[in-house]
Each structure stands twice: as structure tokens, then as C-alpha cells.
Amino acid sequence: MKTGRVFSGARPTGRQHLGNYLGAIKNYVALQDDYDCLYCIVDLHALTTLDEFEDLRQNCAEMALDWLAAGIEPAETIIFVQSQVPQVTELHTILSMFTPLGKLTDLPTFKEKVAQHPHNVNYGLVGYPVLMTADITLYRAGIVPVGVDQASHLEFAREIVRTFNYRTRSQALIEPQMKNTEFPKVLGTDGVQKMSKSLNNDIELAATPEVTLQRVMSMVTDPQRARRTDPGRPEVCNVFTLHQTFSPAEAPSIERECRAAGIGCVDCKKILSQNINAGLAPFRARRAELAQNSRLVWDILDEGARRARVLADATLQDVKAAVGLP
């Protein structure tokens, strides 16, 4: 028995990396057992910060392939691209009338984006959280699994829902709950910053075993371990963190050997790379199979959008009635 509806969205960043998997996708897959899930590739949100558009469509497809290969089940879960359900833009417009401008410009996430993209502070960027609220409420999702970085957006969404329902004296929208996806932040190969494609410190899920080895070899380990004979500190080493996920059986002995300088970083990384490659082999095989038919992923996304539009129409009808639109 499924006990509610989950919605989550992610920007189309193309091929996904270990951080995306451990931080979000793994959880998306698990939630399918207990909830009716919608997972959305938010291409309209991506437009708020893009300078170039050539790769957007391909990035959506690559991301969807990773989701599917990882175990998102399109027969149950609705997996779709945001812009293919244009109702979301209509709800966004209506919700924007219930959104005080100052609330948007006060959000820390907005200020960060302004600092990152000072040359492109567009109207859509200001409304980013309104569009996100439209995503969630359009499908009447009660639960939204996101990382802590999205907490202020979720709180914002809840406020807009309360305001909307109060001012329209309706129950047209459902107030969503945030479900904090608890996982330790996955660091990139630099060992300092969060794993991210734009920082080029990522390890792609779909990488070849050779590229995986190269990337793992480039990982920064305990900076205090200057010589092979120095004891290492696994608790500050990102290679060890990944061992805990990908080498659960060997992790205790690796930890011991690292502290005793019994194993060097090079060997430690070789083992990690082997275990990542072994662990991801079934994923990679499934992905290659899915990618063979280039239409397949778009057929799945089109069908997801079709199912999503049915839910969207029902909500939009109630919302329009609540504000007196014909």
C-alpha cells in the first residue's frame, strides 16, 4: 500500500555523478516502495541560469537514462520533463500574485545566485521558488525529498500555500512536508568541495572503468600524510568515505591499515576504483542497453508527461475556480 505522493525535481545537469546518486537518486529509488512518486527534470528552472542552450535537451535525456538505469521504475513512477507540462507555468503565474516580492529577494538562495550570476539577474531567477512551489503543488505532493540546501524553498512553498488557501478561502492546494534526505555530503575529488559537475571534481556513474580509475587516482587524500610511511587519518580522507559506501566489507581493515601506514594511498585508491567499477557494473550495463534505442528515453518521458498532465489539469481547475478565473 502506497501512503502518499512524493514529488522531487532536479536540474538537468546531464550525466549524473556519485554525489547525485548517493545524495538523491538512491533515495528516489527507495521511496518508490512506499509512495506514488513523481520525479521531474526541471528544465525551466535550468533556463534561469543558462547562458547556452544547445545541451539542454541532451542533458535531460542523459539524466533520465541515469535515473532509469539506477532503478526508477517508469511503470509506477512518473518521470518527466517539467516544460512538457505547461500547466506549471500557468500555476506559477497565478501563485506569483500571492507572493510578496520582498520574500523572494530576501531568500539566501537568491542572493547566492545573484553573486554567482551578477550579469544575468533575470525576472525568472527571482521567481525560481514560485516555480518550484508550482511544481510541488500542481501534483498535490505531500512529501518532498530534498537536501537541506532546499529547506528555505520548502518553507517558502508552505507559506505560499497557506496564503493562497487562506486568501481564496479554499483548500485548492496541499501544504507539502519536506523530507530531509539524510546523507553525508559527498565531496569531490578535491576532497574539499561538494561533488559537482561544474567544479569538475566529479566521478560520473556512467564513466568507463578506466576513467573511473583516473578520477579516483586524482583524489586528494589526508593532506597530512605526506609520505607513504606516514600514518593516515581515514576520518578526514574522502577516499575512505567512499570506501564506506563501496567497500563495506573491506572498510574496517582499510581503516586499520591506513592508520598503521600498512597501506598506501595509491593501493587504497586502486581498491576503491575496483569496487566502484564492480558496484556500478550492473547499472552501466542497464544504461548502455537503454541508450541503444535513442527514442526509448523520450518515449518514457513523453508518457510521464502525459500522466502528469492529467494530475495537473485537475489541480489547475480547482486553483482557477478558487481565484475566479473561468
Ligand code: TRP
Ligand atoms: N530547486 C531544486 C534544486 O535546485 C530543484 C527543484 C525544482 C525542486 N523544483 C522542485 C526540488 C520541486 C524539489 C521539488 O535542487
